[in-house]
Amino acid sequence: MKKRKFELNHLLKWRNTLDKCIRCGYCYEHCPVFKYTRWETEAPRAKLTMIYGLLSGKLEPSKYMADKIFSCFNCQQCVAACSSGVPLTEIFTDARADFAGTEFDTTGTTSITGYGCANCLTCVRACPHDARYFKDGHIVTDSILCQSCGICMDLCPNQSVSATHKYGTDRIYLNRQITDFLQRKNSKVIVFGCNWSFYPDLQSSSYDLEASYVPIYEQPDPEYKILINMCGGRLTKPLILDPFLENAWGVLVACCPDGECEHEGNVKVTAHVKGMKPVLDALDIDSERLGLVQISHGDKSGFQKAIDAFVERVKVLGSPVSGQSMNQNIRSARNEQTRSVR
């Protein structure tokens, strides 16, 4: 396909707005991409600075730059944190519009369709942002509309949808986190949270010290760990099962209340949890060990209360049956869930 020449078009209207950013950096600690990389160049402020560079003619456009622009989960935590009221994600969307279709076009965190796609159109129908469509025999993504929610990645029966950059939202990374945590003394519960409703910021969290490191011997032994999976809709059934393989006492899935999820991912994850209960029963695991809770945007105290209550509930249930045979049962069930058409 012929690529168009890069031209500043959509971004022009933001010239004055860019000066509103006082570069305080308050957006950093809220950005999942920055939290993962710890590089300032990946923070929302950096994107604004680059866009300023483009508008002022101090920077030439490049694929490297576009890769940063397209690497954003649109969680809008930076917008909420901005002390100057800059509509960062709107500006980033316009930057995408200027880069899309040019020689610098790239994919970043947006979804891409790979080999194995059967053109079943499940993802096209399910995309809450109308970002996927069928064209010339292939399913393609509109990288301007795509919000990187990942619902298509979970839904694809052939697992043919992925993203170039995942920044800790992929199953391999989350699995490593689950294993590391559940091997620790006193660990019991894995909580899957979604970025939109309650991404745990450092200031108010009492459980996340990943940005700085306290030696193990200095840390209290937490009973639960919160893992963020961008949107509840991205949470796969096998991933819900994974903690049980590591002898977790319980798994709590948190999502937005009905009508509040930007991607309707809460509907899907609610169905997943419901669907997993019989599976757990079949494995002789009390289905009460899998919980679901709806949390409104930013309701940190509500989230904390729900976690505390769930942890107390599974403590009453006690330690799950452990041993090789149970692990093997779960492993088979997990493989089955991976294979099955969701």
Next chain:
Amino acid sequence: MKNMDIPRLKQIVGENNVKDDPADLFIYGSDASVHRAMPWVIVRPEKTSQVQGLMKFADEERIPVITRGSGSGMCGQTVPSHGGITLDMKGMNRILEINPPDVYCRVQPGVVDDDLNHALKPHGVFYPPTPASSRTATIGGEIGNNASGVRSVKYGATRDSVLGLKIVLPGGKLMSFGTRTRVEATGYQLHKLIVGSEGTLGVVVEATLKFVPIPKFRCLGLANFDRLEDAGHAVADIMAGGITPSMLELVDNVAIKAVNKTMNLGLPDVDAVLLYESDGMVKEAVDYEINVMKQMCAKHNGTGLQSSYDAKERAKIFMGRKKLFPALSKFSELHASTSLADDMAVPYSKMAETARKIHDVAKRHNIIMTAYGHCGSGCMHTKILMETSKQSQWNSARKAVDEIYEYVRSINGTTSAEHGIGISKASAFKAEKADSLELMRSIKRAFDPNNILNPGKMMDAPDDWVTATDLRYMVDA
């Protein structure tokens, strides 16, 4: 731009800890100040031995080294005006030790202030300097600028909390300054000298910090004043009243109007608001201090006096102050909020007069300035709202800043209370400390004979801050 030996740098810090794409260099070329310049390369060390290797390399090659934390400084301290290596210290972000019996902790410089306090909380203690930017500011950056915040009136600035430092000198030598004890009278306390040196003397790789108990009770009060001078007199009386507030904040009418205009909070349209807070372990003691402050406010015609211990109520009372930053940024479509002449300290008795002076100067030069600040520690903050695309506005800002600093010196105030000097305040700093500049340069030479550490800052920065570097705004000719 000098050709950098990138393979050698990668050998020292690892393949993934070096960046030199133009986009990355551009991003690291600015901070929260008005300045902009480009480093030649960005390097992110993860351990002390890597910093030593880098400093040896840089000193041999005479390459400038600019140490950077979160880049939230407001005066251009981390803007690489002479190019060179930007040393991103966020890779060294470990809390090494928390030692409650000996009341200290040891941290690496890239630890974020809030993270440290988060880790200290289970021990019932906190690290008190905490600037407003504590969510992103690193301990290393706070040490570089001798940062402080709203509670410095009671708990002091960073220098008061630093017990010891490990630093790497140009050439790569590791030095250990200070102690782990509460007091020290053992010669020159060089760690205190490093605090506030803005990365010009060495690279901090470890800090030993003391902490204090988290108070059990906290009460916040508010008073409105129809005359700014009355609020100023109340401040002076409170500070002379035999008590130590944990916070004492002044907000002027320009700020109140900005908050009302953009946030619709319905604050009373008075000349000034005073926010006062007391904290402690015993409620009666906190009650006593709050009552003293209320009496002082009432004595100077303060109205609408209210106070609360309740966290939600306190948040409501503090809302106007909290919303000040976004309010100023949204003040008008044309104006942007800039950090210039933004943190001088003046004697308590001159607070109100200083605020008036700031308003007069702003009016004369056709810019908008607000006055607010931690008046309990004598710190007066301002923001200049201006049309950043117009050269004429920068000329006006230059004149206004000069006049304000001249006035501050005339009343025995000081150029910076908590943001440091960097580039923007260099001329005022040089005028204020004229008789000790050569001595400071000698100290700098003793630490850094080849002048590679953050060159062109403080006493060595150009006098005209407007032309010292490119401005980070698009200014029409």
